[in-house]
Amino acid sequence: MNQPAPLMRRRISKSQYLRGLQCLKSLWLHNFQPQLRAPLGPGLRHILDQGHKVGELARRLYPDGFLIQAEDIAQALEQTRAALRGNAQALFEPAFLYQEVLVRPDILVKAEDCWDLIEVKASTEIKEEHVPDVAVQRYVLEGAGLPVRKACLLRLDPGYVRRGEIDLKRMFQLEDLGDQSAMALIETPSHLRDMRAALALPTVPEIEIGAQCTRPHDCDFMGHCWRHVPKYSVYNLHRARFEQIAELRQRGVMRIEDIPEGTKLSEAQRIQVRCAKTRKPHLDRQSVRKCLAELKWPLYFLDFETINPAIPPFDGLRPHQPVPFQASLHVEDAPKGTLRHLEYLAEPGPDPRPGLVDFLVKEIGSEGSIVVYNAGFEGGRLAELAACYPAHEKALLDMKSRLWDLIVPFRKHYFYHPDFEGRASMKAVLPALAPAMSYERLEIKNGEMAFLAYEALMDGSIAGEEARRTLTALKVYCGQDTLGMVEVLKALQQQAQ
Structure with missing residues (x-):
């Protein structure tokens, strides 16, 4: 194992500083036991790639900018000093070091005798974690002798709608974080002292798992720190606050079924605990029947798959607006009638x-319930399509009004199975009610894999025979979602009898 460096000698980067703010144990492990970190998954890699693309676009707003290309820190520091001596008007990724804290701001822009610090984010809102991000950079810049006029966040404007070529000045929005980051700037030296003290420890800091493991981001050391936690534990308790979980842990309770009688719980939590102990399902038959009575045939079981690009690729889209590229539709014309399957997958x-709108308008009739799993998602997409395609607005909004949400009986705990393990997602409900239908046997197993596969097809990362296999796998996955809804509804109907 690597040994901690002396108290004031270990260099801390901006990313390490933000890691340390989230958890000092994570910071220590990052430095001394990095082999315990989970590998970077394709979903997170995709998020980082989108961030890089947004950053590259942001630079175009400052055409006189100079990019500090060196990855070696000593070279980057020297290139930065040379650029400053050369009267640069804007710098991209310059390097600054102060008291062994290293930062490389996204953009610096000359403002008379001072500089504006600009941190670029691919998000459409200012998040809590953005404030210390900007503050530590300002701390280092000013400590290194660079006068900073403003500390800003350059983010995507959620109100921007693409019309033709992307208008960078309208797509980006510059926010001055001066007031918001003032306190974070004052607190920076104290946080750095805490981090250096933690890094000087000969062994890992003793910090219990808690809210910091997932806020503001899932920690990549969770697999290590949570290795003693059973797959189904008090951490799966329905909508439990971490204070509630901490109290249970202080009492020595780890497993759901070990929660003692008399513990203060919500109604949903009581159902969950009782089912875990008895291994028997809970059924509120009257409420389930009331939900089922709303159904009107023919039934259309509908599911969309979407991509969610930070930079809108087509006209009429906002940053991060989901773009449906695939639909699966199972149709049951009458109770216990023949089931037929229709699908759309865009080239x-x-x-x-x-093409998706044409498919929906053609295949979904004007009568009958449209069964979805989480109506907020499909309903949102239908509303967006209606706004973008006025010729079909009436039909699409009519579809939205006829959505019947299959998740409701499970989310409201009208029916709860112990194998749900506190969840109501299709991935939790389907295996419990229709064990023969498993996503694990599929090549594409979840929505993240689906949109990553489609984006790879769009950018040409996969082609030829692999592309054909991927298109087939996408159809199988999306079809499983709607066929799964058919089977879950059948199981629910049987329970209600």
Whole structure:
């Protein structure tokens, strides 16, 4: 194992500083036991890639900017000093070091005798964690002798709608974080002292798992720190506050079924605990029947798959607006009638929405319930399509009004199975009610894998025979979602009898 460096000698980067703010144990492990870190998954890698693309676009707003390309820190520091001596008007990724704290701001812009610090984010809002991010950079810049006029966040404008070529000045929004970051700037030296003290420890700091493991981000050392936690534990308790979980842990309770009688719980939590102890399902038959009575045939079981690009790829889209590229539709014309399957998968490349709208308008009739799992998602997509395609607005909004949400009986605990393990997602409900239908046997197993596969098809990362296999796998996965809804509804109907 690596040994801690003396108290004031270990260098701390901005990313390490933000890691340390989240958890000092994570910071220590990052430095001395990095082999315990989970590998970077494709979903997180995709988020980082989108961030890089947004950063590259942001630089175009400052055409006179100079990029500090060196990755070696000593070279980057020297290139930065040379650029400052050369009267640069804007710098991209310059390097600054102060008291062994290293930062590389996204953009610095000359403002008379001072500089504006600009941190670029691919988000559409200011998040709590953005404030110390900007503050530690200002701390280092000013400590290194660079006068800073403003500390800003350059983010995507959620109100921007693409029309033709992307208008960078309208797509980005510059926010001065001076007032918000003032306290964070004052607290920075104290936080750094805490981090250096933690890094000087000969062994890992003793910090219990808690809210910091997932806020503001899932820690990549969770697999290590949570290794003693059973797959189904008090951490799966329905909508439990960490204070509630901490109290249970102080009493020595780890497993759901060990929660003692008399513990203060919500009604949903009581159902969950009782089912864990008895291994028997809970059924509120009257409420389930009331939900089922709302159904009107023919039934259309509908599911969308979407991509969620930070930079809008087509006209009529906002940053991060979901773009449906695939739909699966199972249709049951009458109770216990024949089931038929229809599907749409857009050819990667062009805007997939016009073809999807044509498919929906053609295949979904004007009568009957449209069964979805989490109506907020499908309903949101239908509303967006209606706004973008006025010729079909009436039909699409009519579809939205006829959505019937299959998740409701499970989310409201009208029916709860112990194998749900506190969840109501299709991935939790389907294996419990229809064990023969497993996503594990599929090549594409979840929505993240689906959108990553489609984006790879769009950018040409996969082609030829692999592309054909991927298109088939996408169809199988999306079809499983709607067929799964058919099976879950059948199981619910049987329970209600």
